[in-house]
Amino acid sequence: MAIREVRIMGDPILAKECRTVEKMTDRLQVLIDDMIETMNDQNGVGLAAPQVGVLRRIAVVDIGDENGTIIMINPEIIESDGEQCGPEGCLSLPGKQGEVKRPNHVVVSALDREMKPITIEGTELLARALCHEIDHLSGHMYTELVEGPLTDVEYADDDEEEQE
């Protein structure tokens, strides 16, 4: 496993549509492991493949709850309802956050790393993280949805930082 460089907003790769994964390969397994390691290293709650420069529909999410690390291949939101508004950040835009409106509950259909179908249901922070990462796979950043100004994140202490 290795920590990969996270692309920063303005990098054209973050604005591109990702390709569907048709077949799991050893290379993609390594990518998934590296994405998890990179997310954890940066105290993120999620990471999408284009953020490490790979245009494939793969994302990982870990909000530190009982779901553990969720690996999503070709994820699609199949249900969403409710509404929440809260601060969102991104490893591709370090030190910034903004208020984003998201559904309060989503159901995601995806494949796991063995290419078996899975369904993930999330509310509140997990719903937010799932939407945020899936947006990356279509070349969208949360900044397109921010209401009001982007503000600087104030870190309370060393390992309090959480970004998506």
Ligand SMILES: [Zn+2]
């Ligand atoms: Zn992000």
